[in-house]
Amino acid sequence: MSKVQRDLFDCSPEEWLAARDALINLFESDDVASSQVTHTEAAKSTDNLLESADEGSNNFDAFHSDHTDAPATHLGSQATERLALLKLDETFKLSIIVPVFNETETIEQVLQRLVKLPLPLEIIVVDDGSKDGSRELLTTLVPQVAKELPARKTIELALHSSNFGKGAALKTGFAKASGTVIAIQDADLEYDPTDFIWLLGPLVMDQADVVYGSRFSRGSLADSPFWHRWGNQLITFASNLTTGLDWRDVETCYKLIRASVIQEIGPTLKERGFGIELELTAKLARYPKLKYYERPIRYQKRGYSEGKKIGLKDAFWAAWCILRYRLGN
Numbered sequence: 001m002s003k004v005q006r007d008l009f010d011c012s013p014e015e016w017l018a019a020r021d022a023l024i025n026l027f028e029s030d031d032v033a034s035s036q037v038t039h040t041e042a043a044k045s046t047d048n049l050l051e052s053a054d055e056g057s058n059n060f061d062a063f064h065s066d067h068t069d070a071p072a073t074h075l076g077s078q079a080t081e082r083l084a085l086l087k088l089d090e091t092f093k094l095s096i097i098v099p100v101f102n103e104t105e106t107i108e109q110v111l112q113r114l115v116k117l118p119l120p121l122e123i124i125v126v127d128d129g130s131k132d133g134s135r136e137l138l139t140t141l142v143p144q145v146a147k148e149l150p151a152r153k154t155i156e157l158a159l160h161s162s163n164f165g166k167g168a169a170l171k172t173g174f175a176k177a178s179g180t181v182i183a184i185q186d187a188d189l190e191y192d193p194t195d196f197i198w199l200l201g202p203l204v205m206d207q208a209d210v211v212y213g214s215r216f217s218r219g220s221l222a223d224s225p226f227w228h229r230w231g232n233q234l235i236t237f238a239s240n241l242t243t244g245l246d247w248r249d250v251e252t253c254y255k256l257i258r259a260s261v262i263q264e265i266g267p268t269l270k271e272r273g274f275g276i277e278l279e280l281t282a283k284l285a286r287y288p289k290l291k292y293y294e295r296p297i298r299y300q301k302r303g304y305s306e307g308k309k310i311g312l313k314d315a316f317w318a319a320w321c322i323l324r325y326r327l328g329n
Contacts, residue, residue, distance in 0.1 A: 004246050004292040005208065088120070088204065093152070094196065095122040095179030095259065099169035102132040103187040111145060111155070113193045114185065119200075120152040124173045129163035134187075167269065167276030174266040183256045191253055195297045199256050208293035209261060210284055212247055213254030215299040235318050239278055242326035243285035247294060250281045251318070254297055261287060275321040282325035 096114060100107055107125075114123055125142060127135045142157040149155065158172050170184065181203055183196060195213055202208035216233065232251050239250045251274075265287065271279045284290060 004212075004294050005202070006294055089180075091180065092204075093120045093122055093179035093181075094200070095124065095173075095177035095182045096185050096193075096196075097170055097173030097177065097182065098123065098125045098185045098187055099128055099166050099173070100125060100130060100134055100138065100187040101128045101163060101166075101169075102130050102134055104130075104133045104137055106189050107134055107138065107187045108141060109189060110185065110187055110193070111141065115145060115149060115153065115155070117193055117196060119197070121154070122177065122179045123153075123155040124158065124176050125155065126158045126160065126169040126172050128160045128165065128169040131163075135159065165272035165274075165276075167271040167273055167279075170276055171266060171269055174262050174269075177259060177262070179259055181256055182259050182262045184253055186253045190300055192298045195254065196256070199254060199295055199297070202293040202295075203256060203258065207291065209258045209290045211256040211293045211295065212249060213252050213256075213297035214247070214249035214294050215252055215297060216249050235278075235322070238319065238322050239281055242322055243282055245281075245285050245292060247281070247292075249294075251277050252297070255280070257284070261290065271321065275318060278318050278321035279325050282322070 094117075098107075098110065098114070103110075111123070111125070114121070125138060127138055129135075138157055139159075142155055146155050156176070158176065160169065160172070174182065181200065183199075185191065185193060191213075199211045199213050202211050232249060236247055236250045240246055255277075261284070265280070265283050268283065269276060269279055284292075
């Protein structure tokens with residue numbers, strides 16, 4: 001099988017966030033600016049704060065800070081890269097596609113979390129024929145959010161006349177995206193957008209062209225019952241057999257892909273529903289000379305009473321998609 005790269009250290013997103021916040025605070029201090037903090041002191045500070053840092057902290061300004069040379073000086077380039085303390089290129093932009101179908105209870109919170117990301121963003125919301133008021137909410141909400149966004153952040157809304165499916169909504173978003181990297185965000189609260197920064201590291205460092213966020217890797221924090229885990233792992237195993245890759249979670253929503261790759265693959269995508277996950281994975285596997293990476297993410301599964309839509313019939317369709325796109329359609 002083709003190797004999907006993974007980190008050689010055991011680290012959950014929560015641990016990474018705490019360590020990163022600690023280092024940002026440390027390396028933007030006057031002590032660091034005057035080179036008075038030693039490698040050992042920096043390491044101790046990180047270790048101590050791993051246990052006590054506020055899990056809600058979202059101070060990621062150093063992702064593109066003027067002080068990003070300081071961590072490399074004191075911790076070394078490898079630790080700096082793992083914490084994604086990197087300076088972004090001025091042309092960098094993350095395009096996030098948000099497919100929406102009947103999500104009035106959660107879509108506003110999802111957008112609030114996305115716009116807080118300290119990254120140049122292009123958010124493309126695609127309402128896929130919602131009937132619960134999501135469409136009306138978004139037509140009011142998106143323009144309001146757009147007016148309040150700072151420079152290098154945008155948001156737009158696309159409307160489908162009917163419910164065509166998640167795959168169709170993603171294709172609409174892919175066609176509109178103009179960013180450097182394209183990511184997918186479901187309109188519920190199962191995934192935490194803060195993990196995008198964690199997942200972007202390998203792409204920014206040119207270690208990967210495709211990054212999947214795994215809900216079931218060692219180090220992931222997934223609130224998921226056994227049957228859900230088992231079903232996903234079975235589908236992932238079957239997909240890996242046909243693609244020659246070794247993913248741990250092919251059905252994950254969090255897929256980050258270079259825009260140049262999506263520009264070529266996007267127009268060929270056929271699946272309108274959840275089968276898009278398997279089709280996209282199969283076509284990425286056939287794309288020449290791509291580098292793949294997988295990192296653990298946080299996941300809070302919701303039930304059908306809370307709006308969960310994927311079901312048993314989608315599992316059977318996933319199996320069909322694995323066979324279909326193995327044949328090269």
